[in-house]
Structure formats: structure tokens, C-alpha cells
Amino acid sequence: MAVYDTLGATYGATRKPDPRIAARITAALGEVGSVVNVGAGTGGYEPPTTVLAVEPSATMIAQRPAGAAPAVRAVAESLPLADASVEAALAVLTVHHWTDVEAGLSELLRVARRRIVLMTWDQSVTREFWLLREYFPEAAAFDDKRAIPVETIATRLGARVETVPVPHDCTDGFLAAYWRRPAAYLDPVVRAGASGLAQPGEEALRPGLARLRADLDSGAWQATHADLLTMAEYDGGYRLLVADL
Template sequence: MAIYDTLGTTYTATRRPDPRVAARVAAALGDAASVVDVGAGTGSYEPPTTVLAVEPSPTMIAQRPPGAAPAVRGVAEALPLADASVDAALAVLTLHHWTDVDAGLAELRRVARHRVVILTWDQSVCREFWLLREYLPEAIAIDDARAVPLDHLVDTLGARVEVVPVPHDCTDGFLAAYWRRPEAYLDPLVRAGASGLAQTGEEALRPGLARLRADLTSGAWHTRHGDLLTLDEWDAGYRLVVADL
């Protein structure tokens, strides 16, 4: 069973593509006239030139909007495409779910003629996010175990790395999307949309969430992090990895 067969049942409630992140992805893809989206989920950040979406979870495929690119069940490690059959291969916040990252990267290179674009994160930055460091350290271990080191991606693909700052009103509810809206993390629907929190489990998160609630009520959070409230965007560690083939 694909992980999102269970975690993805409420995915579209909080995970709506943010136009500013989408613009970064589109710029990285450049003039690619045909794109395969690998680990496509519900189709967030797919450009109009997407010719195929590959996704292991039927739960996620079922939530793709009308008019989205055709989707097939499959995994990154065995893409159902011929060699050099698309201009670009796209993978958005999915590497950490792959069974064999190196096999998946080799498949991206095999099917793409010109470019590979990956949206991922730098765990050395993300683990310092105030939510994790101060309240939910239990969730750090999940991402420590599954995050793919950026250096490995750069070396394997011969890629460059671009910072993707998170807007303060980001509409895509990935883990750090609510960095300036701390009360959002008290919402179980928000937590269900962030796989790292969902996989950690509510029982493990409960004490830290209670501390966060208390700090928001007392004003302690605002005393420590009030400077964040003046920022329009923030570097939470999200990165675009772009390889020209």
C-alpha cells in the first residue's frame, strides 16, 4: 500500500499549490515542451506541458482535478516511458517517499532529454524550524531518516540548487508553510496534510502541541518569535535542484 493511501485522504483540504512556489518551479522547467511528473500526487505544480503523471497511490490519483494530465499508477524506480521521451522530468516533494532514491534519480535522467527538476528540502535547515526544535522534536527523527542530502543530489545529477522561500501566507500546507501562523499547527487537518507530522503520530505530538497552545495563550511564542511577524517570506530550507542533461 502506498503511504498516501492513508495519509492522503484529506490532502486537498490543505495542500493547494502556491502560485509563488509554482512560479519558481515553472522557471526551473524553462521551455520544456513535454514534462513527466514523478510522484505526482494530486498534480500540484504540474505545468500545462505535462504529458504524464506517475503516482503510486490511487487515493491521490482520485483527487486530481478535472483536466489534469493523464495519470498512471507507478513508481519513480520504474517509469513507464522510453529513454529520452520527454523534455523534462519533475519531482515535487516526493524523493523522501521513494524506496530506492538512486534508482529513481537514474530513471529521471533516463527519460528526460534536457532537464531534471526536483523540489525537496535541506534537512540541516529544516530541523532548526521553531516548530520542530522547540515543540515537536519527535518529528525531526522522521525527516532525519528519510531526507535525501542535497550534496548527494548535486553530485549524482550534476545539479545546481536554488532557494525557495516560503511566503507568509503560503497556500500549500507542507510542514513549514505556517511558519508565521503558529496557531495553524493546532489544527489536526493541517497536521494530517504534512506527512512528517502525520507519520510521527498524534500521541507523540500531543505534549509539544500542548506547550505550543500554552505559549500562544500566554504570549511566550510571540516574545520569542515576534520578529517573524515582520517578514513576508522566510527560508525554511526548501530547495529546487535543477540538472541540465
């Protein structure tokens, strides 16, 4: 069973593509005529030139909008495409779910003939995010085990690395999306939409949730993080890797 067969039921409600992040991904893809979206989920950040979406979870595929690119249940490690059959391969916040990262990266290199664009996060930066450092160290420890070092991916793909700052009003509810809206993390639907919070389990997060709720009620969070309340964007560790083939 794919991870998001169980975790992805409410994904469409909280994981709406953010237009500013979409613009960065579109710019990185450039003028390519055909794209395979690997680990496509519900189709966020999928350009109109997408010819195939590859997604292992039926739950996620069922939430794809009408008119989206055709989707097939398959995995990154075995893409149902011929060699060099698309101009570009796109993979957004998915590599940490792959069972064999080397095989998945090799498949991206095999099927794409011009460009690979991959979005992931740098765990050395993300683990210092206030939510993980102060309230959910269990979630940080979980991601320590599954995060793939950005340098490893960049070296394998021969990619350049770009920082993807998170807007203060980000519409895509990944883990650090609510860095300036801390009360959102008290919402179980929000937590369910971010695998780094959903997979450790509610029991593991319960003590941190109680501390966060208390700090918000008392004003302690606002006092400690007053600097964040004046910022328009934040570096949560998200990185875009772009490889020209």
C-alpha cells in the same frame, strides 16, 4: 500500499499550490514541450505541458482535478516511459518517499532528455525550524532518518541548487508553510497534510501540541518569535535542484 493511500485523504484541502512557488518551478523548467511529473500527487505544480503523471497512491490520483494530465499508478524507481521520451522530469517534495533513491534518480536521468527539476528540503536547515526545534523534536528525528541530503541529489544529477523561500501566507500546507501562523499547527487537518507531522503519529506530537497551545495562549510564542511576525518570507530549508542534461 502507498504512503498517501492512508495519509492523503484530506490532501486536497490543505495542499493547494502556491503561485509564487509555482512560478519558480515554471521558470526552472523553462521552455520544455513535454514533462513527466513523478510523485505527482493531486497535480500541484504540474505545468500544462505535462504528458504523464506518475503516482503510486490511488487516493491521491482520485483527487486530481478534471482536465489534469493522465495519471498512472507507478513508482519513481520504475517509470513506465521509454528512454529520453520526455523533455523534462519534475519531482516535487517526493524523493523522501522513494524506497530506492538511486534507482529513482537514475530513472529521471533515463527518461528526460533536456532537464530535471526536483524540489526537496535541506534537513540541516529545516530541523532548526522553530516548530521542530521547540515543540516537535520527534518529527525532526523522523525526518533525520528519511531526508536525502541535497548534496547527494545535486551531485548525482549534476544540478544547481536554488533556495525556495516560503511566503508568510503560503497556500501549500507543507511542514514549514505556517511559520508565521503557528495556530494552524493545532489543526489536525493541517497536520495530516504534512507527512513529516502525520507519519510520526499524533501520540508522539501530543506533548508538543500542548506546549504550543499553552505558549500561544500566554503570548510566550509571540514574544519569543516577534521577529518572524515582521518577515514576508522564510527559509525553511526548501530547495529546487535544476539539472540541464
